[in-house]
Amino acid sequence: MRSFFVPVLAVASLLLAGCVSAPNSPSLTLQTAKTPEGYVQCVLPKLEKHDITSTVTQNSRHAKVVLTSKIAADDVLEAYKSQDSTKVFLYERKPLASTITPSRLELAAKECQ
Numbered sequence: 001m002r003s004f005f006v007p008v009l010a011v012a013s014l015l016l017a018g019c020v021s022a023p024n025s026p027s028l029t030l031q032t033a034k035t036p037e038g039y040v041q042c043v044l045p046k047l048e049k050h051d052i053t054s055t056v057t058q059n060s061r062h063a064k065v066v067l068t069s070k071i072a073a074d075d076v077l078e079a080y081k082s083q084d085s086t087k088v089f090l091y092e093r094k095p096l097a098s099t100i101t102p103s104r105l106e107l108a109a110k111e112c113q
Contacts, residue, residue, distance in 0.1 A: 028090035028106055032113045036063035036079035036086050042112035043077065050104050067105060069093075075105055088113070 032039055040056060040063040047054055047067070055066045061081040068074050076091040090109050102110075 024091075026089040027092045027094075028088075028109060030088040030090075030109060030113050032079075032086050032088060034086055034112070036061065036081050039063065039079045039086055039088060039112055040065060040077075043108050046108035046111060047105065052104065075103075077105065077109060 034042065037058060040058065043065065044054065044056070047065075052067060055068070057064045057066075063079045065077040066074050067076075073093045075093070076089075078089045078091075080087045080089075088109060090106060092103060092105060094103060
């Protein structure tokens with residue numbers, strides 16, 4: 001019985017490890033002096049360089065970049081105009097194998113800060 005329980009527990013823990021971040025919690029939060037539109041205009045060419053397609057929606061105080069994924073939930077980068085700066089929130093679900101290194105989206109978000 002014990003020899004059956006150990007592998008089942010190991011598999012269950014690996015499956016749960018993929019749910020490291022809560023769905024509504026940003027995986028990265030940044031602040032920049034750029035406007036939301038200026039920030040998105042910096043990020044988009046960096047993503048296009050890696051053949052990452054995205055959908056952008058924006059207004060005067062908010063910009064949202066959605067990157068569709070075939071294997072996981074869509075990744076979202078949002079920039080909100082605050083009083084003195086722009087707050088940037090990245091909502092990204094990474095596969096378990098890629099949690100060690102930053103993603104291309106995360107690198108682009110940090111480079112444009």
